[in-house]
Amino acid sequence: MIELKNVRKSFGKKEAQVEALRGVTLTVREGEMAAVMGKSGSGKSTLLNILGGMMSMDSGTYSYQGQPVDFRSQKELARFRRDEVGFVVQYFALAEDLNIFQNVALPLKYQGRPRKEIREMVTRTLEGLGIADKAKAYPYELSGGQQQRAAIARAIVKEPQLILADEPTGALDEATGEEVQEIFHQLNETGKTILIVTHDAKVAGHCQRIIHMKDGLVQDDGLIPDGGTVQDGRSERDGRPRQDNRPAKKSMAAPPITGGKPI
Ligand SMILES: Nc1ncnc2c1ncn2[C@@H]1O[C@H](COP(=O)(O)OP(=O)(O)OP(=O)(O)O)[C@@H](O)[C@H]1O
Numbered sequence: 001m002i003e004l005k006n007v008r009k010s011f012g013k014k015e016a017q018v019e020a021l022r023g024v025t026l027t028v029r030e031g032e033m034a035a036v037m038g039k040s041g042s043g044k045s046t047l048l049n050i051l052g053g054m055m056s057m058d059s060g061t062y063s064y065q066g067q068p069v070d071f072r073s074q075k076e077l078a079r080f081r082r083d084e085v086g087f088v089v090q091y092f093a094l095a096e097d098l099n100i101f102q103n104v105a106l107p108l109k110y111q112g113r114p115r116k117e118i119r120e121m122v123t124r125t126l127e128g129l130g131i132a133d134k135a136k137a138y139p140y141e142l143s144g145g146q147q148q149r150a151a152i153a154r155a156i157v158k159e160p161q162l163i164l165a166d167e168p169t170g171a172l173d174e175a176t177g178e179e180v181q182e183i184f185h186q187l188n189e190t191g192k193t194i195l196i197v198t199h200d201a202k203v204a205g206h207c208q209r210i211i212h213m214k215d216g217l218v219q220d221d222g223l224i225p226d227g228g229t230v231q232d233g234r235s236e237r238d239g240r241p242r243q244d245n246r247p248a249k250k251s252m253a254a255p256p257i258t259g260g261k262p263i
């Protein structure tokens, strides 16, 4: 689904230049859930921004579902961001002057969908994430966990196949972080492809694959080829990844997020 070849990206000029990505080659298959880990400054956010069409690359190629993503065309990039990708960041980035319903409705407005459809899709998504009662509230009236749910709602309401999350649990306490992690898990079970940047080994332990970055390169890619050992349980106690390559079955009680219909 995603194929990056030899992707390079640097910032700044001449002696002040920083090479954020130094030739990243990476394949992500449809339906995968992978963690992206690595030290601060290793290029994780840069990688995610390029994957989400939010940042151009200096050289290399990016193909999405078999089609090259054309970074020279602003129009094509805008369409790609609008239709294909849901992006979640650490500090939620909700618009403070819009209520939760309006925040979540924004991506659908950009797509030009009719009002009735927008209302239905937003309501369904908020219900699925357990924050329907906050539709009329403003972001500052919500807890961190609720704000992150709203941000996730905004990212998934248009039903993108690819969900990119940059430290989505970084600003949350442990229990709330786990709830948010569980939401990503359930989305993955509905077939979404998910990449999560995280510093948290526990979060990574819930993923099927860990992409380790170091100094702008994918250093170690914990991809288990087809036929890898499938184990029960979603993660091991020591925080190591599950050793299978397929979405895990749900093993924990959690609030339903689909409200009867698949997200
Ligand atoms: N807009 C920018 N302008 C200049 N330098 C940048 C910019 N964005 C990133 N960099 C540099 O590129 C390198 C990679 O940054 P990136 O944000 O991708 O790291 P990261 O792995 O996400 O780190 P963290 O874990 O701290 O979020 C760093 O050296 C950073 O300073």
Ligand SMILES: [Mg+2]
Residues within 6 Å of the ligand: 044, 045, 046, 166
């Ligand atoms: Mg980052």
